[in-house]
Amino acid sequence: MLEIQCVSKSFDKTAALSEVSFSVAKEEIVAILGPSGCGKSTLLNIIAGLMTAEDGTVCFDGKPITDIPPHQRNFGLMFQDYALFPHRDVFGNVAFGLQQQSLPLTTIQQKVTTILKKVGLTNYSHRDVNTLSGGEQQRVALARALAPQPRLLMLDEPLGSLDRPLREHLLSELSQILRALHQTAIYVTHDQEEAFTIADRIIIMRSGKIKQVGTPNEIYTHPASEYVARFLGMTNIISATPERQNGEIGVQLPAAGWHPLTNFHKQPSGGHAPVSVLLRPTGAIISPQGNLLGKVTGVSFRGSSIRLQLQPKQSPPLIFELPTPDELPQVGTQIRLKLPPDAVTWLPKGNA
Ligand code: ADP
Numbered sequence: 001m002l003e004i005q006c007v008s009k010s011f012d013k014t015a016a017l018s019e020v021s022f023s024v025a026k027e028e029i030v031a032i033l034g035p036s037g038c039g040k041s042t043l044l045n046i047i048a049g050l051m052t053a054e055d056g057t058v059c060f061d062g063k064p065i066t067d068i069p070p071h072q073r074n075f076g077l078m079f080q081d082y083a084l085f086p087h088r089d090v091f092g093n094v095a096f097g098l099q100q101q102s103l104p105l106t107t108i109q110q111k112v113t114t115i116l117k118k119v120g121l122t123n124y125s126h127r128d129v130n131t132l133s134g135g136e137q138q139r140v141a142l143a144r145a146l147a148p149q150p151r152l153l154m155l156d157e158p159l160g161s162l163d164r165p166l167r168e169h170l171l172s173e174l175s176q177i178l179r180a181l182h183q184t185a186i187y188v189t190h191d192q193e194e195a196f197t198i199a200d201r202i203i204i205m206r207s208g209k210i211k212q213v214g215t216p217n218e219i220y221t222h223p224a225s226e227y228v229a230r231f232l233g234m235t236n237i238i239s240a241t242p243e244r245q246n247g248e249i250g251v252q253l254p255a256a257g258w259h260p261l262t263n264f265h266k267q268p269s270g271g272h273a274p275v276s277v278l279l280r281p282t283g284a285i286i287s288p289q290g291n292l293l294g295k296v297t298g299v300s301f302r303g304s305s306i307r308l309q310l311q312p313k314q315s316p317p318l319i320f321e322l323p324t325p326d327e328l329p330q331v332g333t334q335i336r337l338k339l340p341p342d343a344v345t346w347l348p349k350g351n352a
Contacts (some may be wrong), residue, residue, distance in 0.1 A: 001026045001184060002152060007056030009042055009208075016042045017208045019056070024152070024186060027301070029178055031187045031195035034205035035231070043205075044154050047186070049073055050178040060151070071100075076150030080160035082141035083130045091125040093140050097195070111147055117179055119143045135166050142174065146181065153178070153185040159194065159212040171197050192232055196220070204228055220281075222263055226347045229278050236279035236318045237347065251277055251344065255312030256292040259344040270346045276347040282321045286329065290336030294318065296329045310337070 002024040009017040009276050017039045024030045032040050045051035047058055049070035057064050065073060074098075084093050092113055096109045112175045116122055119139040124132075129140060138158070143152060158174070159167040175198045178185050191197050196216045204219065212224040223229040226237055240251035242264055250260040261277065284292070297317060298309035301324070308329065309322045320337065329335050 001028075001061060001073050002186075003048070003057075003059040003062075004043075005057045005059070007043070007046060007053045007058065009039075009046065009053050009055075015208050017046075017053070018203075019210070020210055021056075022180040022203055022210065024351065026242070027182045027184055029175075029183075029185045029187060031180045031189060031197055031199035031202045032205060033189055033192060033195040037192055038205045040190075040205060042208075044077075044156055044186065044188055046153075047076055048075055048154060074148065074151045076145040076148065076153040078141055078145040078153070078155045078158050080157040082138070082158070084137055084140055084144075086128060086130055088129070089125070090121065090127045090129060090132075090140050092182050092335055093129055093148050094143045096144055101148060104198070112143075115143045115147045116312065118167055118181065120173070123250035129206060134162050135170055138162065138171075142177070146177075147260070151184065153183050154188070155185060156188075157190070160189075167194075173250070174198065174207075178205075190226060204231065223278065224348060226276050226349075229347055234278055234281055236281060236320075237276050238316055239274045240277050241274045242346070251275075253279075253292075253344070254315040255294060256315075256339065259339070260341075261344060261346045264346045275349065278345050278347055279318060279320055279339070280343050280345065283343055284320050284322060284337045286322060286325050286335055287338040289338055292337040292339055293319070293334060296331050297332055297346070299328055299331060310335070 005021050007017055007020045020043060032043065034040055046053045047069065058066060094112045095108050095117060098111055120143055121139055129137060145257060146292060159170055171194055187198050187235060199216060201213065201215055202219055203210055212219055212228050223232060240253060242249050242251055242261060245258060248260045249264045250258055252258055292312060294310035294312035296308065297311045300307045304324055305321050306324050306328065308322055310318045310320065312318065
């Protein structure tokens, strides 16, 4: 549906986007995830037609849209700073895009009523927007963006200004609304939890370049590089040399023994140079039969899980998220963790 091909853009000779290519399918929700300054907003502005790319093409339904002005693209936009019109009531705000299309009043009324119902604001039509809570204002902004039934909705950090509990609540609501409407959407965020919650596919960006594209599960289980793993908060990364044992490729981990590397493909060097491997922080359990032995250096309680810092011998410190055991491990004691079979994954180089 939307296809971005080799799009590049620079400001004062500094590249903000370098040869960015990806596509968004009909009814798909794609999150663009990356730290501040990685080029997310520049990319959205180019798709919206508010900025022109120096190179590359943006196609929609197979046709380039470079020459179509923003207001004729029928793309919806919702920004963090969503700025409702303070002198219009809820109806006036949501009706705005429909009035621009010069639709008959009865059609506008019907469409506004329908969309207000979808976002859970039935009976809010005549409310002054200045009297609404942050969450309600956010929903009015969403209704305003959705009312003209955009072919593509772009959301730029839409929950950025709200506090954490409200964000979590609105995020799951937003996800349900977008899916119920079969809305094709691009969701821009620097927050990995938001991206993982809402998206069918995630695009991870850094310094104007795409670092990985995949489903949340693909990215979580097989981060494409050390950068992606660290960006997602997975810091158990150690250097190990792949070797072959009984016909399988794997690594000997300090204090944890042999682990196969299921995703390993031979490097140009022949595969015998040290590589970075990731021990996933989740999935392990405390067990006397566990193959990873280490000294507990920290424990923090998080309700149904604990965050455990472990110092195995001849290894960097490791961090695990474990289901809360009946008895919390004591700092200073030695424990054994049983790692799941797929706990260890190889992080390709050259993609940092
Ligand atoms: P993000 O949305 O991921 O925070 P942006 O797309 O806003 O990133 O910015 C990408 C890079 O381009 C940053 O280094 C930013 O400083 C730069 N940039 C963005 N807009 C402009 C502009 N209008 N003029 C100069 N530099 C800009």
